[in-house]
Amino acid sequence: MIEWLINGLAAVLILAGCGFFLAGTIGLLRLPDFYCRVHATTKCDPVGAVLILTGAGLLSGPDLGAIRILALIALIVITSPTAGHALARAGWHAGHRPWTRENRDEPQ
Amino acid sequence: MRWARLTAVGFLFWLILTAGMGWWTVLIGLAIAGLVAVLKIHMLATDSTEPTLSGRETLGMIGYALGMIALVLPAAWRVAMIVMRRDLNVHPGVLYHRTTLTRPIARTALANSITLTPGTHCVDLDDDRLVIHYLNPNFTAALDQHVLERRLAAILERPA
Incomplete structure (x- = not known):
């Protein structure tokens, strides 16, 4: 019974994670400019990855694999915003002007 | 000393991720951790007056x-x-x-x-x-x- 519950919870987490990855990818394609696309990749993707890894951790049980998964979660949570910030900062200093509905410029 | 500390932290993280994958992996991890520590010290600005977290x-x-x-x-x-x-x-x-x-x-x-x-x-x-x-x-x-x-x-x- 407990094993069934753990497997079910892991499946829900992994499916939810895949859903966030899908949303991030759709956002990357649909959002209008560079800065908006950075939102999609740096928000939905880490949440998706953490959910999938948590589900995998539940399936692996309390062993070395679970410690590896915790280390990976920490790595993703730290590096994802840092990489997103580096990308956005590079764009900002390169002179990319953010698109807004008011200025109605062609998205960059 | 700082280089050795950073290398040790990076290498420990590598070991957690790759434990049980053989000696070559350990050696490669040690080399990468050392390289990353060198890059961190020489390429990233650090404030020596900033106190460490208690x-x-x-x-x-x-x-x-x-x-x-x-x-x-x-x-x-x-x-x-x-x-x-x-x-x-x-x-x-x-x-x-x-x-x-x-x-x-x-x-x-x-x-x-x-x-x-x-x-x-x-x-x-x-x-x-x-x-x-x-x-x-x-x-x-x-x-x-x-x-x-x-x-x-x-x-x-x-x-x-």
Whole structure:
């Protein structure tokens, strides 16, 4: 019974994670400019990855694999915003002007 | 000494990820950890006057990171719903925000927290001024109310 519950919870987490990855990818394609696309990749993707890894951790049980998964979660949570910030900062200093509905410029 | 400490931390992380994969993996990990430590020391600016985190501050930051989950998950859901909608209802813009936090580590934590909170993204951090890009103006509510800053100040800002 407990094993069934753990497997079910892991499946829900992994499916939810895949859903966030899908949303991030759709956002990357649909959002209008560079800065908006950075939102999609740096928000939905880490949440998706953490959910999938948590589900995998539940399936692996309390062993070395679970410690590896915790280390990976920490790595993703730290590096994802840092990489997103580096990308956005590079764009900002390169002179990319953010698109807004008011200025109605062609998205960059 | 600092190089050895950074190499040890990087190598420990490598070992956690690759344990049981053979000696070649261990040697490669040691070489990469050493290289990364050299790059970190020579290419990333560090403030030698910045005090390291105390035990209380470290515990506080772990609690803060766990508390961020309550902000990140619902907001990620909101962004996911925005990009899935047919009309793509976004009104992006840029906001300049001056922070009252003074410690560099607190400002960095604030910038990373803003980036992790969906709908807002820290684009630049120049002294006490943050340049923040938002998808919709209503995503900046937590920022306007200084929720994150108050939490970080309680953990990291020491009284003079």
